[in-house]
Amino acid sequence: MSKSLVEGTIVSNEPISSDCYSMFISAADIANAAVPGQFINVYINDGSKLLPRPISICEIVDDKVRIVFRAVGGGTKELATYKAGEVVRVMGPLGNGYPLEQDKSYMLIGGGIGIPPLLELSKRLKGDINIVLGYRDEIFLADEFAKYGKVYIASEDGKTGVKGNVIDAINEYDLSADIIYSCGPTPMLRGLKAYGSEHNIKTYLSLEERMACGIGACLGCVTKSTDVDSHSHVNNKRVCKDGPVFEASEVDL
Amino acid sequence: MNLSVNYAGVTFKNPITVASGTFGSGVEYSEFVDLNRLGAVTTKGVADRPWEGNPTPRIAETYGGMLNAVGLQNPGIDVFVERDIPFLKQYDTGIIVNVCGHSEEEYVNVVERLNDVDVDMLEINVSCPNVKEGGIAFGTDPKQLNHVTKLVKSHSNKPVIMKLSPNVTDIAEMARAAEDGGADGISLINTITGMKIDVDRRKFVLANQTGGLSGPAIHPVAVRMVYQASHAVKIPIIGMGGVMNAYDALELILAGATMVSVGTANFINPNATVEIIDGIEEYMKKNGVDDINDLIGAVE
Numbered sequence: 125m126s127k128s129l130v131e132g133t134i135v136s137n138e139p140i141s142s143d144c145y146s147m148f149i150s151a152a153d154i155a156n157a158a159v160p161g162q163f164i165n166v167y168i169n170d171g172s173k174l175l176p177r178p179i180s181i182c183e184i185v186d187d188k189v190r191i192v193f194r195a196v197g198g199g200t201k202e203l204a205t206y207k208a209g210e211v212v213r214v215m216g217p218l219g220n221g222y223p224l225e226q227d228k229s230y231m232l233i234g235g236g237i238g239i240p241p242l243l244e245l246s247k248r249l250k251g252d253i254n255i256v257l258g259y260r261d262e263i264f265l266a267d268e269f270a271k272y273g274k275v276y277i278a279s280e281d282g283k284t285g286v287k288g289n290v291i292d293a294i295n296e297y298d299l300s301a302d303i304i305y306s307c308g309p310t311p312m313l314r315g316l317k318a319y320g321s322e323h324n325i326k327t328y329l330s331l332e333e334r335m336a337c338g339i340g341a342c343l344g345c346v347t348k349s350t351d352v353d354s355h356s357h358v359n360n361k362r363v364c365k366d367g368p369v370f371e372a373s374e375v376d377l
Numbered sequence: 378m379n380l381s382v383n384y385a386g387v388t389f390k391n392p393i394t395v396a397s398g399t400f401g402s403g404v405e406y407s408e409f410v411d412l413n414r415l416g417a418v419t420t421k422g423v424a425d426r427p428w429e430g431n432p433t434p435r436i437a438e439t440y441g442g443m444l445n446a447v448g449l450q451n452p453g454i455d456v457f458v459e460r461d462i463p464f465l466k467q468y469d470t471g472i473i474v475n476v477c478g479h480s481e482e483e484y485v486n487v488v489e490r491l492n493d494v495d496v497d498m499l500e501i502n503v504s505c506p507n508v509k510e511g512g513i514a515f516g517t518d519p520k521q522l523n524h525v526t527k528l529v530k531s532h533s534n535k536p537v538i539m540k541l542s543p544n545v546t547d548i549a550e551m552a553r554a555a556e557d558g559g560a561d562g563i564s565l566i567n568t569i570t571g572m573k574i575d576v577d578r579r580k581f582v583l584a585n586q587t588g589g590l591s592g593p594a595i596h597p598v599a600v601r602m603v604y605q606a607s608h609a610v611k612i613p614i615i616g617m618g619g620v621m622n623a624y625d626a627l628e629l630i631l632a633g634a635t636m637v638s639v640g641t642a643n644f645i646n647p648n649a650t651v652e653i654i655d656g657i658e659e660y661m662k663k664n665g666v667d668d669i670n671d672l673i674g675a676v677e
Contacts, residue, residue, distance in 0.1 A: 172441045174592050174645050334436040336644045341401035343450045344436040356452040358429045
């Protein structure tokens, strides 16, 4: 599976909440090689913002890669202004993605801007799929997930679904599964690692860390690992290269 | 047209190498870059045993630059010699090994281990701002720099380049201290110590609090220091600091550098090195320069 650095043409870029955007980029080489859970590096045109933005792949549609990102910092705010027809430099697919274990029961658990990469995953799994989505307040992408599984929502403000976090929703609806696939903020992943271990459920976590190169060279984005890593022979796996998806027992969060 | 340079008795096909720590040992970048095109690969700092480095976050972006506090995570010299050197040997490029240590003994251990290994030169990192013991202490005091230079030279059979810190008052004094200690060359600048605070959270962005600033934001500092150092010593210089394109590289050459390292630019464009080499060639063609050596220190 090889990585490409390409000039992708933006097909569309639309807001799907007050600060989240959905962008389709035409990039056949990346779309053809990508699997769910991988990410792309998006290079910002403004030269003062040097580093690429690592953004998870939300969906792969024909020769297009879809990303859903939150416009929070200078780089992603600029990305939000890019229009259809403009060209953006992207590299990918990067990282390892979720291992697809078919014909099982699943919980796909996403928190906030960790929700998007689960969409492509939900399309590719065959089995009983429960999808648990945790939001602070505004809901996005939930209707799209409903096409591929049963959706349960938790919101911190309690306006939609269960008031609280994803674990509260799992408990409220008494959900279980053979496998958990998750992506979200570290406290959520830490909770799911403990939950999976307690209930004997195989749990995959997709981690986030500040990155520079995105390809495993700079050693900026390491996470503490239970096994010795292949690069430095210490206990620091690279989120960009060895991850971002790890089996929960591999990492010490 | 000649792009090759002689640096401390070693011939490199062109003056472009990479800044240690931005390119690993080239494995990851070899998917994007034809390593055969590079004058040399300068490898990530290697110590006499594996180092874990600093806690995360290790990276922060700043205006026109970035801070890093990786803390020289590396697999140690044994893995490096068995795994990374054979990888690089597949390519027609020079090999410059960056050496780090916490103490005199640790530098010597690595340097001696490399005596039997077929590499072109050593670059001694006495200026990493992210490692508390060793590194920075040797690199900011001219007496200590002079001492460690002599020590490394007395244990090595390879050309030795001392990598200088910009976090000093007088770079010329540091350059002379390295030259007097017997260094075959100097490289500069390492990163400039910086800090970033997350105002909303009122916390340091980097777990290490401070980090090394690199990228185009520091380029003018590099040009100035290379110029000053080149007028203070006769040994050749590898210039680095925020080189993004061929013109930035040529600026350092005109300021007095014989070779130039490309660092942070690799993160922004994995093919930056090759584009810079092509750009230098284009500049030479356009300006009727037959030999790159005619440009070294040629600022008027």
